[in-house]
Amino acid sequence: MAAFLSLAEAIEANVRDGDAVAMEGFTHLIPFAAGHEVIRQRRKRLSLIRMTPDLIYDQLIGMGCAERLTFSWGGNPGVGSLHRFRDAYQNGWPNRIEIVEHSHAAMANAYDAAAAGLPFAVFRGYRGAELPRVNPSIKEVTCPYTGEKLATVPAVKLDVAIIHAQKADRKGNVLLEGIVGVQKEAVLAAKRSVVTVEEIVDELNPPSPNSVVLPGWTVGAIAVVPGGAHPSYTHGYYKRDNAFYKAWDEIAHERDSFSAWMDENVLRKGPEVFAAHAKKAA
Amino acid sequence: MSANFTPNEMMTVAAARALRNDDVCFVGIGAPSAACNLARQTHAPDIVLIYESGTLETRPNVLPLSIGDGELCETALTTVSVPEMFRYWLQGGRITTGFLGGAQIDRFANLNTTVVGPYEKPSVRLPGGGGAPEIATSCGQIFITMAHTKRAFVEKIDFFTSLGHGQGGDSRKKLGVTTKGPTKVITELCVMEPDETSKELTVVSLHPGVTKEQVTAATGWQIKFAPGVGETPPPTDTELKVLRDLHARTKAAHGGNA
Numbered sequence: 001m002a003a004f005l006s007l008a009e010a011i012e013a014n015v016r017d018g019d020a021v022a023m024e025g026f027t028h029l030i031p032f033a034a035g036h037e038v039i040r041q042r043r044k045r046l047s048l049i050r051m052t053p054d055l056i057y058d059q060l061i062g063m064g065c066a067e068r069l070t071f072s073w074g075g076n077p078g079v080g081s082l083h084r085f086r087d088a089y090q091n092g093w094p095n096r097i098e099i100v101e102h103s104h105a106a107m108a109n110a111y112d113a114a115a116a117g118l119p120f121a122v123f124r125g126y127r128g129a130e131l132p133r134v135n136p137s138i139k140e141v142t143c144p145y146t147g148e149k150l151a152t153v154p155a156v157k158l159d160v161a162i163i164h165a166q167k168a169d170r171k172g173n174v175l176l177e178g179i180v181g182v183q184k185e186a187v188l189a190a191k192r193s194v195v196t197v198e199e200i201v202d203e204l205n206p207p208s209p210n211s212v213v214l215p216g217w218t219v220g221a222i223a224v225v226p227g228g229a230h231p232s233y234t235h236g237y238y239k240r241d242n243a244f245y246k247a248w249d250e251i252a253h254e255r256d257s258f259s260a261w262m263d264e265n266v267l268r269k270g271p272e273v274f275a276a277h278a279k280k281a282a
Numbered sequence: 283m284s285a286n287f288t289p290n291e292m293m294t295v296a297a298a299r300a301l302r303n304d305d306v307c308f309v310g311i312g313a314p315s316a317a318c319n320l321a322r323q324t325h326a327p328d329i330v331l332i333y334e335s336g337t338l339e340t341r342p343n344v345l346p347l348s349i350g351d352g353e354l355c356e357t358a359l360t361t362v363s364v365p366e367m368f369r370y371w372l373q374g375g376r377i378t379t380g381f382l383g384g385a386q387i388d389r390f391a392n393l394n395t396t397v398v399g400p401y402e403k404p405s406v407r408l409p410g411g412g413g414a415p416e417i418a419t420s421c422g423q424i425f426i427t428m429a430h431t432k433r434a435f436v437e438k439i440d441f442f443t444s445l446g447h448g449q450g451g452d453s454r455k456k457l458g459v460t461t462k463g464p465t466k467v468i469t470e471l472c473v474m475e476p477d478e479t480s481k482e483l484t485v486v487s488l489h490p491g492v493t494k495e496q497v498t499a500a501t502g503w504q505i506k507f508a509p510g511v512g513e514t515p516p517p518t519d520t521e522l523k524v525l526r527d528l529h530a531r532t533k534a535a536h537g538g539n540a
Contacts, residue, residue: 026335026336026349027351028350028352052412072411073409073410073413077311078312079347081408085407086407089407090407101396102411103411103416104368104413105368105373105415108367108368109365109369111365112369123373125415126415126416128392128445128457129442129444129445131411131443178355179336179355179361180336181335181336181350181364184363212363233352235355240348242536245348
């Protein structure tokens with residue numbers, strides 16, 4: 001059953017050094033506030049997993065929280081590179097990180113398999129591509145019915161999934177709308193989960209019976225953080241701050257400007273700063 | 283007919299024209315997105331645009347900065363989860379045309395978006411494959427849009443992120459891939475298509491004012507020209523107006539510095 005906690009308590013109780021952690025969100029609903037809390041609590045040696053690691057993973061990597069990154073596309077969407085990820089991978093600053101690389105189809109299928117309790121995912125993939133040469137976890141099976149050769153990847157085993165959502169009700173049921181990515185699969189693939197939400201409501205009153213709802217008994221901790229997805233966005237609440245994604249390119253380009261920004265905006269601040277962004281766009 | 287257009291506008295217009303009204307397109311960010319939406323707002327009003335974030339039949343009024351911008355979802359017929367997108371819609375064989383680009387391309391239109399240099403110790407670490415490895419094999423055909431430079435059009439790509447025509451000939455068939463693969467490569471200089479038998483890229487039309495020598499100089503292998511290589515018709519006034527309006531709205535929407 002979901003526990004309603006402060007963000008600091010939720011991260012403290014659920015994220016441990018060395019954990020396999022996914023903070024998912026496909027452009028939309030990226031749990032920035034929760035990621036900042038992980039940085040403030042100085043978690044170490046995390047094995048970070050995400051289809052599209054972007055700014056929040058750049059920040060976690062640059063602050064020395066990660067030792068491994070499993071991903072399928074690592075960049076600042078529409079802008080360019082993740083400079084902190086590159087610096088860690090190519091130059092070992094602030095520490096060297098290992099990578100486990102896949103395609104989107106592989107990652108999506110691997111989450112789906114983990115949520116379904118299966119040991120691996122099977123799909124028609126990687127044909128003529130070179131990743132299987134450098135990632136030994138990509139293997140091949142022969143279909144027992146047709147003889148077709150298919151790719152397999154292991155299910156993603158998560159210690160903890162961290163996501164952001166529009167709202168939760170007082171029983172801890174969580175509602176996601178809009179671009180829902182792989183968040184439902186990530187939560188169901190994880191031993192523990194932390195969900196930050198824009199607000200708590202008496203009833204979810206989903207606008208459609210097909211809304212994505214995570215029942216309260218599948219969710220670990222819930223913390224209310226209005227604006228908690230900024231500079232990503234929350235459909236129905238506030239828009240994506242595209243200007244910040246562009247600005248990040250310069251902030252993260254040098255180690256000094258990155259460290260100064262993190263010190264001022266993350267280490268010396270708390271999750272309450274995100275509320276300003278929720279209000280601004282409302 | 284308009285005389286004043288940029289090479290990039292020519293590339294986008296040429297890519298848009300290659301799309302048909304009955305296409306179902308897997309759209310990428312940047313030039314593909316501009317081309318697909320230009321097509322939708324000109325000759326292909328019913329074209330189905332799908333973005334890998336899960337939006338089906340989206341009709342954005344401005345171009346997205348990222349693959350999952352809110353505009354894509356708000357204007358979509360429906361939005362599905364990412365696993366569903368890759369399993370049912372892409373792998374299920376429902377997409378007629380996919381768009382790809384990359385940091386490097388070779389003469390058989392194989393693409394690299396992973397690393398420059400060796401994988402373990404790259405000189406440049408690129409974003410990676412994302413959807414590309416499976417887009418390249420699951421879509422009915424692939425269009426490629428890229429900036430035409432010697433650094434990108436190389437004799438040998440450093441990493442095979444996604445399959446084009448492999449080593450040429452019937453490479454795709456040998457790998458058990460039944461889709462057509464790259465059928466057009468469109469740059470700011472010209473349009474290339476694979477030779478029917480060898481599958482080597484061949485220039486079929488030069489954009490207005492572009493010479494064969496320019497294309498040869500910008501290509502890292504001895505590029506071939508089709509007999510009777512034509513000239514790409516320049517953008518029409520309508521195409522340019524629609525494209526420029528689209529970019530102007532986009533710039534205004536993305537904090538003024540798109």
